[in-house]
Amino acid sequence: MKKTDPITQVVAIGIGAALFFVLGRFLSIPSPIPNTSISIQYAVLAVFAVLFGPLVGVAAGAIGHVLVDATGYGIWASWEIATAVFGLTLGLVMLNNKIREGVLPGKDLVKFNLAVVIAHAVAWLVVAPLGDILIYSEPANKVFVQGAFAFASNAVTTCVLGTIILLAYARTRTKSGSLSLEK
Template sequence: MNPRPSAVTQVVAIGIGAALFFVLGRFAAIPTPIPNTTINIQYALLAVLAVLYGPAVGLLAGLIGHVLIDATGYGIWFSWELATAVFGLLVGLAMLRNHVREGEFGTSTAVRFNLAVIVSHAVAWLLVAPLGDILIYAEPANKVFAQGALAFAANSVTTCVLGTIVLAAYARTRTRTGSLTVGE
Protein backbone atom coordinates (compact mmCIF):
# COMPACT_ATOMS: atom_id res chain seq x y z
CA MET A 1 0.00 0.00 0.00
CA ASN A 2 1.33 3.44 -0.92
CA PRO A 3 1.96 5.67 2.07
CA ARG A 4 0.16 8.93 2.58
CA PRO A 5 1.72 11.69 0.43
CA SER A 6 4.61 13.44 2.16
CA ALA A 7 4.44 17.10 3.16
CA VAL A 8 6.80 17.98 0.30
CA THR A 9 4.58 16.13 -2.17
CA GLN A 10 1.53 17.95 -0.83
CA VAL A 11 3.23 21.37 -1.15
CA VAL A 12 4.20 20.56 -4.74
CA ALA A 13 0.63 19.37 -5.45
CA ILE A 14 -0.73 22.65 -4.03
CA GLY A 15 1.57 24.71 -6.26
CA ILE A 16 0.96 22.73 -9.42
CA GLY A 17 -2.75 22.42 -8.64
CA ALA A 18 -3.16 26.16 -8.06
CA ALA A 19 -1.30 26.93 -11.29
CA LEU A 20 -3.39 24.47 -13.34
CA PHE A 21 -6.60 25.65 -11.65
CA PHE A 22 -5.67 29.22 -12.65
CA VAL A 23 -4.85 28.34 -16.27
CA LEU A 24 -8.00 26.27 -16.76
CA GLY A 25 -10.20 28.81 -14.97
CA ARG A 26 -8.77 31.82 -16.76
CA PHE A 27 -8.48 30.42 -20.27
CA ALA A 28 -10.90 27.48 -20.57
CA ALA A 29 -14.04 28.89 -18.91
CA ILE A 30 -17.21 28.76 -21.00
CA PRO A 31 -19.43 31.86 -20.66
CA THR A 32 -23.10 31.57 -19.65
CA PRO A 33 -26.04 33.99 -19.93
CA ILE A 34 -25.85 34.68 -16.18
CA PRO A 35 -23.35 37.51 -15.48
CA ASN A 36 -19.97 36.58 -13.95
CA THR A 37 -20.83 32.87 -14.04
CA THR A 38 -19.06 30.38 -16.29
CA ILE A 39 -18.96 26.65 -16.92
CA ASN A 40 -15.65 25.45 -15.50
CA ILE A 41 -13.56 22.34 -15.90
CA GLN A 42 -10.94 23.25 -13.29
CA TYR A 43 -13.12 21.84 -10.50
CA ALA A 44 -12.55 18.33 -11.90
CA LEU A 45 -8.81 18.90 -11.50
CA LEU A 46 -9.34 20.21 -7.97
CA ALA A 47 -11.47 17.20 -7.02
CA VAL A 48 -8.84 14.80 -8.39
CA LEU A 49 -6.11 16.56 -6.38
CA ALA A 50 -8.26 16.42 -3.23
CA VAL A 51 -8.80 12.67 -3.74
CA LEU A 52 -5.15 11.88 -4.42
CA TYR A 53 -3.43 14.28 -1.99
CA GLY A 54 -6.02 15.10 0.67
CA PRO A 55 -8.27 17.88 1.93
CA ALA A 56 -5.51 20.42 2.71
CA VAL A 57 -4.30 20.24 -0.90
CA GLY A 58 -7.88 20.62 -2.16
CA LEU A 59 -8.49 23.62 0.06
CA LEU A 60 -5.23 25.47 -0.67
CA ALA A 61 -4.93 24.69 -4.39
CA GLY A 62 -8.52 25.84 -4.88
CA LEU A 63 -8.16 28.97 -2.78
CA ILE A 64 -4.86 30.07 -4.33
CA GLY A 65 -5.95 29.19 -7.86
CA HIS A 66 -9.26 31.05 -7.53
CA VAL A 67 -7.56 34.12 -6.02
CA LEU A 68 -5.20 34.17 -9.03
CA ILE A 69 -8.14 33.92 -11.46
CA ASP A 70 -10.02 36.75 -9.75
CA ALA A 71 -6.94 38.94 -9.31
CA THR A 72 -6.31 38.81 -13.07
CA GLY A 73 -9.95 39.17 -14.09
CA TYR A 74 -13.00 40.17 -12.07
CA GLY A 75 -11.12 41.39 -9.02
CA ILE A 76 -10.96 39.58 -5.68
CA TRP A 77 -14.36 38.19 -4.73
CA PHE A 78 -13.75 36.48 -1.41
CA SER A 79 -17.10 34.70 -1.08
CA TRP A 80 -16.51 32.68 -4.26
CA GLU A 81 -12.86 32.05 -3.49
CA LEU A 82 -13.92 30.74 -0.08
CA ALA A 83 -16.56 28.55 -1.75
CA THR A 84 -13.88 27.00 -3.96
CA ALA A 85 -11.70 26.31 -0.91
CA VAL A 86 -14.67 24.73 0.88
CA PHE A 87 -15.35 22.54 -2.17
CA GLY A 88 -11.76 21.25 -2.25
CA LEU A 89 -11.75 20.65 1.50
CA LEU A 90 -15.07 18.79 1.54
CA VAL A 91 -14.22 16.50 -1.39
CA GLY A 92 -10.89 15.69 0.26
CA LEU A 93 -12.56 14.93 3.60
CA ALA A 94 -15.28 12.80 2.01
CA MET A 95 -12.69 10.79 0.09
CA LEU A 96 -10.26 10.12 2.92
CA ARG A 97 -9.05 6.52 3.08
CA ASN A 98 -9.60 5.83 -0.61
CA HIS A 99 -7.29 3.51 -2.53
CA VAL A 100 -7.12 5.24 -5.89
CA ARG A 101 -3.35 5.74 -5.55
CA GLU A 102 -3.09 1.96 -5.13
CA GLY A 103 -5.00 1.32 -8.36
CA GLU A 104 -8.47 0.79 -6.93
CA PHE A 105 -11.32 2.81 -8.42
CA GLY A 106 -14.33 0.51 -8.54
CA THR A 107 -18.01 1.30 -8.73
CA SER A 108 -18.39 2.00 -5.00
CA THR A 109 -15.48 4.47 -5.04
CA ALA A 110 -16.85 6.15 -8.17
CA VAL A 111 -20.28 6.50 -6.56
CA ARG A 112 -18.70 7.84 -3.36
CA PHE A 113 -16.65 10.33 -5.41
CA ASN A 114 -19.67 11.56 -7.37
CA LEU A 115 -21.79 11.95 -4.23
CA ALA A 116 -18.93 13.84 -2.55
CA VAL A 117 -18.66 16.13 -5.57
CA ILE A 118 -22.39 16.89 -5.71
CA VAL A 119 -22.73 17.53 -1.96
CA SER A 120 -19.55 19.63 -1.89
CA HIS A 121 -20.66 21.73 -4.87
CA ALA A 122 -24.07 22.17 -3.23
CA VAL A 123 -22.51 23.47 -0.02
CA ALA A 124 -20.08 25.71 -1.94
CA TRP A 125 -22.43 27.21 -4.54
CA LEU A 126 -25.87 27.02 -2.93
CA LEU A 127 -24.76 28.14 0.55
CA VAL A 128 -21.25 29.58 0.97
CA ALA A 129 -20.97 31.72 -2.19
CA PRO A 130 -24.47 33.27 -2.21
CA LEU A 131 -24.60 33.85 1.54
CA GLY A 132 -21.12 35.38 1.39
CA ASP A 133 -22.21 37.65 -1.47
CA ILE A 134 -25.23 38.80 0.52
CA LEU A 135 -23.39 39.28 3.83
CA ILE A 136 -20.07 40.69 2.54
CA TYR A 137 -21.06 42.54 -0.63
CA ALA A 138 -24.79 43.27 -0.04
CA GLU A 139 -25.62 41.65 -3.39
CA PRO A 140 -29.28 40.99 -4.25
CA ALA A 141 -30.34 37.51 -3.15
CA ASN A 142 -32.12 36.58 -6.39
CA LYS A 143 -28.99 37.38 -8.43
CA VAL A 144 -26.51 35.47 -6.28
CA PHE A 145 -28.72 32.43 -5.80
CA ALA A 146 -29.23 32.27 -9.60
CA GLN A 147 -25.46 32.45 -10.08
CA GLY A 148 -24.95 29.82 -7.37
CA ALA A 149 -27.56 27.48 -8.86
CA LEU A 150 -25.94 27.63 -12.30
CA ALA A 151 -22.46 27.17 -10.80
CA PHE A 152 -23.71 24.18 -8.79
CA ALA A 153 -25.35 22.48 -11.78
CA ALA A 154 -22.58 23.13 -14.32
CA ASN A 155 -19.70 22.39 -11.95
CA SER A 156 -21.37 19.21 -10.68
CA VAL A 157 -21.79 17.81 -14.18
CA THR A 158 -18.29 18.72 -15.41
CA THR A 159 -16.61 17.57 -12.20
CA CYS A 160 -18.47 14.26 -12.01
CA VAL A 161 -17.85 13.39 -15.65
CA LEU A 162 -14.26 14.59 -16.04
CA GLY A 163 -13.19 13.71 -12.49
CA THR A 164 -14.48 10.15 -12.78
CA ILE A 165 -12.74 9.67 -16.14
CA VAL A 166 -9.42 11.03 -14.83
CA LEU A 167 -9.51 9.02 -11.59
CA ALA A 168 -10.45 5.81 -13.41
CA ALA A 169 -7.64 6.32 -15.93
CA TYR A 170 -5.17 7.18 -13.17
CA ALA A 171 -6.10 4.10 -11.14
CA ARG A 172 -5.51 1.89 -14.20
CA THR A 173 -1.92 3.17 -14.39
CA ARG A 174 -1.20 2.08 -10.82
CA THR A 175 -0.23 -1.40 -9.67
CA ARG A 176 -3.00 -2.81 -7.51
CA THR A 177 -2.07 -3.80 -3.99
CA GLY A 178 -1.42 -7.53 -3.82
CA SER A 179 -1.59 -7.99 -7.61
CA LEU A 180 2.02 -9.05 -8.00
CA THR A 181 2.97 -12.63 -7.29
CA VAL A 182 6.33 -14.35 -7.09
CA GLY A 183 6.96 -16.58 -10.12
CA GLU A 184 7.57 -20.27 -9.58
Protein backbone atom coordinates (compact mmCIF):
# COMPACT_ATOMS: atom_id res chain seq x y z
CA MET A 1 0.00 0.00 0.00
CA LYS A 2 1.30 3.43 -0.88
CA LYS A 3 1.83 5.82 2.01
CA THR A 4 -1.30 7.95 2.37
CA ASP A 5 -0.73 11.67 2.84
CA PRO A 6 -2.44 13.40 5.80
CA ILE A 7 -4.87 15.39 3.65
CA THR A 8 -6.07 12.21 1.95
CA GLN A 9 -6.46 10.56 5.36
CA VAL A 10 -8.56 13.45 6.70
CA VAL A 11 -10.78 13.37 3.62
CA ALA A 12 -11.09 9.56 3.86
CA ILE A 13 -12.02 9.84 7.55
CA GLY A 14 -14.73 12.39 6.73
CA ILE A 15 -16.17 10.43 3.83
CA GLY A 16 -15.88 7.12 5.69
CA ALA A 17 -17.60 8.51 8.80
CA ALA A 18 -20.35 10.09 6.68
CA LEU A 19 -21.00 6.84 4.78
CA PHE A 20 -20.94 4.86 8.04
CA PHE A 21 -23.49 7.28 9.52
CA VAL A 22 -25.86 7.27 6.54
CA LEU A 23 -25.78 3.48 6.16
CA GLY A 24 -25.99 2.88 9.92
CA ARG A 25 -28.77 5.35 10.53
CA PHE A 26 -30.96 4.83 7.49
CA LEU A 27 -30.18 1.35 6.10
CA SER A 28 -29.79 -0.82 9.17
CA ILE A 29 -32.02 -3.88 9.24
CA PRO A 30 -33.90 -4.56 12.50
CA SER A 31 -33.11 -7.81 14.29
CA PRO A 32 -34.95 -9.92 16.85
CA ILE A 33 -32.25 -9.13 19.42
CA PRO A 34 -32.97 -5.89 21.37
CA ASN A 35 -30.75 -2.89 20.54
CA THR A 36 -28.97 -4.67 17.69
CA SER A 37 -29.45 -4.60 13.95
CA ILE A 38 -27.99 -6.12 10.82
CA SER A 39 -25.46 -3.52 9.79
CA ILE A 40 -24.09 -3.07 6.29
CA GLN A 41 -21.97 -0.03 7.18
CA TYR A 42 -19.14 -2.25 8.42
CA ALA A 43 -18.43 -3.34 4.84
CA VAL A 44 -17.74 0.27 3.88
CA LEU A 45 -15.67 0.83 7.03
CA ALA A 46 -13.66 -2.30 6.18
CA VAL A 47 -12.95 -1.01 2.68
CA PHE A 48 -11.77 2.34 4.04
CA ALA A 49 -9.54 0.61 6.61
CA VAL A 50 -8.04 -1.58 3.87
CA LEU A 51 -7.50 1.26 1.39
CA PHE A 52 -6.34 3.99 3.77
CA GLY A 53 -5.01 2.17 6.84
CA PRO A 54 -5.75 1.70 10.52
CA LEU A 55 -5.91 5.40 11.47
CA VAL A 56 -8.72 5.97 8.98
CA GLY A 57 -10.41 2.75 10.14
CA VAL A 58 -10.36 3.85 13.78
CA ALA A 59 -11.42 7.45 13.23
CA ALA A 60 -14.07 6.87 10.55
CA GLY A 61 -15.58 4.03 12.58
CA ALA A 62 -15.59 5.88 15.88
CA ILE A 63 -16.93 9.15 14.46
CA GLY A 64 -19.52 7.40 12.29
CA HIS A 65 -20.74 5.22 15.16
CA VAL A 66 -20.98 8.20 17.55
CA LEU A 67 -23.11 10.01 14.94
CA VAL A 68 -25.38 6.98 14.50
CA ASP A 69 -25.83 6.61 18.25
CA ALA A 70 -26.24 10.35 18.91
CA THR A 71 -29.15 10.47 16.45
CA GLY A 72 -30.70 7.19 17.57
CA TYR A 73 -30.13 5.11 20.70
CA GLY A 74 -27.95 7.65 22.50
CA ILE A 75 -24.19 7.47 22.97
CA TRP A 76 -23.10 3.94 23.92
CA ALA A 77 -19.32 4.13 24.38
CA SER A 78 -18.61 0.41 24.62
CA TRP A 79 -20.01 -0.26 21.15
CA GLU A 80 -18.39 2.81 19.67
CA ILE A 81 -15.05 1.65 21.07
CA ALA A 82 -15.72 -1.80 19.60
CA THR A 83 -16.26 -0.24 16.17
CA ALA A 84 -12.96 1.64 16.49
CA VAL A 85 -11.23 -1.63 17.48
CA PHE A 86 -12.71 -3.29 14.39
CA GLY A 87 -11.37 -0.52 12.10
CA LEU A 88 -7.96 -0.59 13.79
CA THR A 89 -7.61 -4.38 13.69
CA LEU A 90 -8.63 -4.70 10.07
CA GLY A 91 -6.45 -1.77 9.01
CA LEU A 92 -3.40 -3.25 10.76
CA VAL A 93 -3.86 -6.75 9.37
CA MET A 94 -4.32 -5.44 5.83
CA LEU A 95 -1.33 -3.06 5.81
CA ASN A 96 0.93 -3.24 2.75
CA ASN A 97 -1.74 -4.44 0.32
CA LYS A 98 -1.71 -3.28 -3.28
CA ILE A 99 -5.45 -2.93 -3.83
CA ARG A 100 -5.18 0.82 -4.54
CA GLU A 101 -2.82 -0.12 -7.38
CA GLY A 102 -5.38 -2.56 -8.78
CA VAL A 103 -3.68 -5.70 -7.45
CA LEU A 104 -6.01 -8.02 -5.53
CA PRO A 105 -4.77 -11.60 -5.54
CA GLY A 106 -6.89 -14.39 -4.09
CA LYS A 107 -4.63 -14.69 -1.04
CA ASP A 108 -5.41 -11.06 -0.16
CA LEU A 109 -9.14 -11.77 -0.39
CA VAL A 110 -8.70 -14.74 1.95
CA LYS A 111 -6.62 -12.58 4.29
CA PHE A 112 -9.29 -9.85 4.16
CA ASN A 113 -12.10 -12.24 5.03
CA LEU A 114 -10.14 -13.89 7.85
CA ALA A 115 -9.21 -10.45 9.20
CA VAL A 116 -12.87 -9.37 9.07
CA VAL A 117 -13.96 -12.40 11.10
CA ILE A 118 -11.16 -11.93 13.64
CA ALA A 119 -11.74 -8.17 13.95
CA HIS A 120 -15.49 -8.62 14.43
CA ALA A 121 -14.87 -11.40 16.97
CA VAL A 122 -12.58 -9.16 19.02
CA ALA A 123 -14.98 -6.20 18.75
CA TRP A 124 -18.31 -7.93 19.41
CA LEU A 125 -17.43 -11.01 21.47
CA VAL A 126 -14.89 -9.28 23.74
CA VAL A 127 -14.74 -5.46 23.67
CA ALA A 128 -18.45 -4.55 23.44
CA PRO A 129 -19.78 -7.05 26.01
CA LEU A 130 -16.99 -6.40 28.51
CA GLY A 131 -17.44 -2.66 28.01
CA ASP A 132 -21.19 -2.98 28.62
CA ILE A 133 -20.54 -4.89 31.83
CA LEU A 134 -17.75 -2.62 33.11
CA ILE A 135 -19.13 0.77 32.01
CA TYR A 136 -22.90 0.28 32.19
CA SER A 137 -23.27 -2.68 34.62
CA GLU A 138 -25.35 -4.53 32.04
CA PRO A 139 -26.20 -8.19 32.69
CA ALA A 140 -23.62 -10.53 31.14
CA ASN A 141 -26.12 -12.92 29.55
CA LYS A 142 -27.83 -10.02 27.71
CA VAL A 143 -24.69 -8.37 26.35
CA PHE A 144 -23.05 -11.61 25.23
CA VAL A 145 -26.19 -12.54 23.26
CA GLN A 146 -26.17 -9.08 21.66
CA GLY A 147 -22.45 -9.39 20.96
CA ALA A 148 -22.81 -12.85 19.44
CA PHE A 149 -25.56 -11.65 17.11
CA ALA A 150 -23.59 -8.55 16.15
CA PHE A 151 -20.51 -10.68 15.48
CA ALA A 152 -22.34 -13.17 13.27
CA SER A 153 -24.39 -10.66 11.27
CA ASN A 154 -21.56 -8.13 10.88
CA ALA A 155 -19.04 -10.79 9.86
CA VAL A 156 -21.34 -12.16 7.15
CA THR A 157 -22.38 -8.78 5.74
CA THR A 158 -18.84 -7.40 5.85
CA CYS A 159 -17.28 -10.45 4.20
CA VAL A 160 -19.86 -10.57 1.40
CA LEU A 161 -20.29 -6.85 0.69
CA GLY A 162 -16.67 -5.94 1.49
CA THR A 163 -15.36 -8.55 -0.94
CA ILE A 164 -17.70 -7.33 -3.68
CA ILE A 165 -16.68 -3.69 -3.12
CA LEU A 166 -12.94 -4.49 -3.05
CA LEU A 167 -13.18 -6.59 -6.23
CA ALA A 168 -15.08 -3.82 -8.02
CA TYR A 169 -12.64 -1.17 -6.77
CA ALA A 170 -9.54 -3.13 -7.79
CA ARG A 171 -10.95 -3.57 -11.30
CA THR A 172 -11.30 0.19 -11.69
CA ARG A 173 -7.64 0.83 -10.91
CA THR A 174 -4.93 0.93 -13.58
CA LYS A 175 -2.12 -1.42 -12.69
CA SER A 176 1.29 0.26 -12.84
CA GLY A 177 3.15 -0.70 -15.99
CA SER A 178 -0.04 -1.80 -17.73
CA LEU A 179 0.02 1.01 -20.29
CA SER A 180 2.18 0.67 -23.34
CA LEU A 181 3.17 3.04 -26.12
CA GLU A 182 1.61 2.24 -29.48
CA LYS A 183 3.91 2.33 -32.52
